[in-house]
Amino acid sequence: MSKYSIEEFLKQTEQEDKGQGLFELETPRMLEVNLEGQVWAKAGSMISYNGNIKFEREGLFEHGLGKTFKKAFTGEGASLMKATGNGKLYLADEGKKVIVLDxxxxxxxxxxxxxxxxxxxxxxxxxxMKRIAGMMAGGLFNVRCEGTGMIAITSHYEPLTLRVTPDRPVITDPNATVAWSGNLQPEFQTDITLKTFFGRGSGESIQMRFEGDGFVVVQPYEEVYFKSNS
Structure with a gap:
């Protein structure tokens, strides 16, 4: 059989059940959700599904008035969709690498x-992150996830995890920062000496400084966000 035949292509790429549970990495850049009930996902991340699954946009007051107000300031980047039912749901986001955390x-x-x-x-x-909302296009926001259960996060290319210790703080570019441990509270600083190396509208290098005991996940890519005019 030719290694370029359709049969060989199917063999190499066909979906297979790996028995990993609710969240399964079908490929490094595609998440399979073995849905039996409900899951929250980033709006627009569904690429395929089978079975009986219903999709709903996050309700305006579904998570309380406080989150609705905060969402109005953060733009569409925080929009969620709710998938309910039984079947297989496939999620992806611009070809980014998917990381599953239990x-x-x-x-x-x-x-x-x-x-x-x-x-x-x-x-x-x-x-x-209000302190830099006026410095960066669209500001910057994060989602605090707490409890027991599965989450899936994404990274442009392979992520790197940096340990933060009391004697060794870590400074990162906000646009390259993916996640950090819940006990860390980043501070923001600017470095005017670096302004000639950055094509930022503010003319300054905005940095996140992590101090304490924990970890920070960074990606080898700067994700730049633009404020919507709508």
Missing amino acids: LRNDVIHVNGNDLLAFEPSIKWDIKL
Whole structure:
């Protein structure tokens, strides 16, 4: 059989059940959700499904008035959709690498643009980083995920996890920061000496500084967000 035949192509790419549970990495850049009930996913991330699944846009007051107000300031990047039913759901986001995390009474902060899906058992809240909202296009927000259950996050290319210790703080570019442990509270600083190296509208390099004991996940890519005019 030719290695380029249709049969060989199907053999190499056909969906297969790996028995990994609710969230399954079908490929490094595609998440399979073995749905039996409900899951939250990033709006627009569905690429295929089978079975009896109903999709709903997140209701205006579904998660309370406070989150609705915060969402109005963060734009469409935080929009969620609810998938309910039984079947197989396939999610992806611009070809980014998918990372599945099984939280066990853990807390993690995820960049709002990098949260792909999570179980309903996960408690979440949108956190707008107000101090830099006026410095960066569209500001920057993250989602605090807490509890027990599965979440899926995304990264442009392979992520790198950096340990933060009391004697070794970590400084990152906000646009390259994917997630960080729940006990860390980043501070923001600017470095005017770096302004000639950055094509930013502010003319300054805005950085996130993490101090304490935990970890930060970064990606080898700067994700730039643009404020919607709508």
